[in-house]
Amino acid sequence: MNLLVSYDWLKEYAGLKQTPEEFGARISLSGPSVEKILPMHSELDGIYVGKIAKISNHPKADKLKLVDVNLGTVKPPLVKGDNHAKRDLGDLRIVCGGSNLYEGQIVAVAVPGAKVRWHGEGDLIELELTEIRGEKSEGMICAASEIGLGETFPVKDDHEILDLSKAIPEMNVKPGTTLAKALGLDSDVVMDIEVTANRPDCMGMVGIAREAAAILDVPLMYRQTSDVKRRTLKNDKLKIVIDAKDACSRYIGTRMEGVKVGPSPWWLKRRLMSAGIRPINNLVDITNYVMYETGQPMHVFDADKLQGDEIHVRYAKKGEKILALDGKEYELPDSVLVIADADKPVAVAGVMGGEETGSTDETVNIVLEAAVFDPVVVRKGSRKLLLQSDSQLRFEKGLSQVGPESAMARAIELVKELAGGEVVGAPVDVQTKKYKPEVFSITTDEVNALIGVEISKKEMVDVLKRLGFKVKDSGKKLTAEVPWWRDHDIESGRDLVEEIARIYGYGRIPAIVPMDIAPRKSDAIIVWEDKIKDVLSGAGYTELYGYSFVSKDLLAKSGFDSKDLLHVQNPLTVELEVMRPSLVPQLLDAAANNQERADTLRLFECSNVYLRKTGKKGSWTDLPEESPQCVIGYIEHKNDSPWREVKGVVEYIFDTLDIKDVKWKRESKDDIWHPGRGVQAYKDDLLLATVGEISPKYTEAFKIESRVGAAQLELRNIIKFAKTHKSYSPPLPYPESKRDLAIVVPQDVEYRDIELEILRADEKIRLVEWFDTYQGKGVAEGKKSVAMHLTIGSNEKTLTSQEIDGVVNNAILACKEKFGAELR
């Protein structure tokens, strides 16, 4: 969560001498991170405070006036197109259509070269000397929205210019002063500070100041407003009842009467503006200001709109609704915590107040609220209602029970100062549990062992004290009482190490690489998966990465019934709902989506798939089987046997991993595979791969135009046989001969059987390589011709031509006997 921090404002609480850049760089290394530093007055360059000396009518336009504005004697900066640059500003003649002009009025004047936003809309435009309906105009009298102040100074009529006399009556500067200086913004910057979830105390200026003081070792100037009288006195006009004791540890309510609602003074508006908060009225502004200062959210009710004298903190009742301050009506589930009067909810506790009981211009009597609500209850309520606010963001991080005291005191002080009014009775303070500060210990040895450097006890104690801990030390033991604003953050002695180390400075800790020999090997599956990826990418295949969850539709299209699969209970969309049991559906999807983009697609993916496992009690109570798989796809326009490419690459993988004696069997019953073109590789009865073509039944469902050659590798089985070091047999010492052989066999005889038969027929046949299968003219119906290269050789001698013929003859005879083969 981020906080916008005005550096000027921050200086009120800590003795800071650094430039904003120095401050940001140093604080970020030991505390909250300063992410950006922005000037406060970026849109105010070339804009000055002027006083209207004289107003006369424009001779040619009813709605325009000729305004003479006094700008004193200050020289403006040299800017392009500004012919006043060489002389004092003096008086400018400006043509203006403002509806609220009067003589003596203090206004904001933009001189040529300044950048303004016309009518508060669009991009910034550089002002030039100009003529309007025949009258020269040497500048512009600005509306608030034209110089980025529209939110701070709202208008009733679009033609109103910014009337500084009324908007900031307390402003007392000479004409010619830059507006930035007059507004007190010229030296200020806003820092965008990231605050981590454990530090809601830093979600306020004081928290940042505390950090800054501790890190930079400068004095903290913030003094908590002294407590007002807070007794659980009888207060006839206000009672607080906490019904939901688990969800609210403290509620302070203060009734004040006779307040006067109006705009806030400029100093307050300026603070809110720097924080990015829109000023509303003095009461709301005060609650926002106190929240921004202390980190403790506040709320203000119009007491006269509350029914009865009791304020309840309770869960919503069935059917209750609230019209919130954002103008929307919310139905309240009974898990949402509310603040209620006698009748109905008047606020969603810690999130947002109700519109009907909020303060208005007519408000006279108020109830101020400072409370602490349970972080989880607030978070869940906000999520349920889809309603967020600055207040909720703070509560859901966990605030201290002590915080409301000083925040309430501060708010009362400000209401009295800015809106008048008096506290009636006394603030009513109800707590549902007793606050006791946490105390933790650690030894100096433990601190130094974890940090790895020697820090003296004195320095440790000093750091902790600077951070607000009350420290006692005896020997090597440090005992620290946690300051209330760190209640939910500091949870054990170990947390003190971080406090010491970060203030000591992480940059001062040396860097030592703990180099060693790995105590064990990486998981085999990762190593082999990588090897297979190398083989595939080397063979021209492109790696896919798909989401682990897919849609039911995609699975159905690929023949999977998602009923038996693992589902995401809270999917983002129906596209990402079922844990994938196979990589094939996304492969087909990729083939379909990419088929127009390339003539040949070579694709693969290696990933886990997820299969439900039945637990002991027969239900799905065990983690799913995460099975590592690899799918390969080959799609080439007009290729009528793409399975051959994929089978080749699978064989190549087996060779690379030195997996030998693989048995190819037609055993797959899986419908996704082409019934006539699928085969499975087994070794020792373990399935290594399924290879073939995807059944047209599915490729057509995916609207894939070509045949899809595909393979699915079972990586877990493959790695059981994979070897890095290959077995080897020496090349024959005598020359080998090649002979071609073509035989005609019945068409259902399979090649692999022929090959094995030939290899068995004569040990001198070293290798059989298929090169063609033919059916058609010249080959009898029901038969096919299979052509092979035979490599023949002996390790005893060079074979003669006759001996080689004899070997080939043995092969032919064997095939005749086994398959009824004839020589082609």
Place this chain on the structure above:
Amino acid sequence: MKDQLEALRLQIVKEIGGAETLEILDELEIKYLGRKGELTSMLKGLANVSAEERPVLGALANDVKQAGLDLLEKRRKELADSRFAKLAETERADMTEPGNRPPEGHLHLVTQAIREITMIFERIGFYRTRYPEVDWDWYAFESLNMPPDHPARDDWETFFMDAVQSDDGKKGKMVLTPHTSNAQGHELERGEFPVRMLNIAKCYRRQSDATHAPMFHQFEGLYVDKGVNLTHLRGILDYFAEQFFGPGRVSRIRPHHFRFTEPSFEVDISCGVCGATGKVDGKKCKVCKQGWLEIGGAGMVHPNVLKASGVDPKKYSGLAFGWGIERVAMMKEGTQLDDIRILYQNDVRFLKQF
């Protein structure tokens, strides 16, 4: 016969010397010097000459033969040289035409980044592990010191499975791992020290926009042993900065907050463009934030995490670090993908660029 030989010599010299192609030379060699050539047939006549003349004529015949062979060799070389000399014209090809490329395969950007990170950490003694991506709440949250009401455990942020709780009920619900830190518990339970784990895996969070994919990859380094301290974390991070991003790049740590480490850090890498100064030619560096780039999180393992896996925090201490693979890959390449989800859309036009 002597005259005949001399005449043959003249003829050979003339014809070979004038031959314009290698084929003609081959023919001439056969015609004059071959087994059935003219010289051979002439030598058959040697049988008819006197014994005194025979050695003289024999020597002459050999001389003619040798001269013919020498000339053949010379002429062949001349022809070859002249052919080679003309190659620039005769066999000139337009070398600006594209070459025939082998089919080009592509490893996914994520695979490439994972490999690089793996190699870097293997060099200092880390090993890769693989643990479940669908895991029990115990490993994903509970054992990592995350309280039951922690926002990460809301079904708002984490994906839950439609399975009932674990058999013994102790490990809670089944979730899709929102980070790789679930590996910490699994690895520590083995009870083998030192632990020098590098766990790289898929992670899942309920967020999908241009900068977040609902599935992404993280890596998690875990080093647990006796005497592990902050200096080691600083060392590992600096080592990674230099190895992954290049010489001169360094890391720094800033305070942060994670439940499973204490202290916890945000890790920054010095900007390679401005050299950690935040300024290029006096102007604000456009690549980084004030000289540094945020990369990920790290910290010293929380004692409660060690305890949850039965490791005695008085005896052992540890450090952990990790960040998004996609993020560092892009930081290194300097490429900012318009929409990170393109990584998982399997569009070959994208994938083939890596």
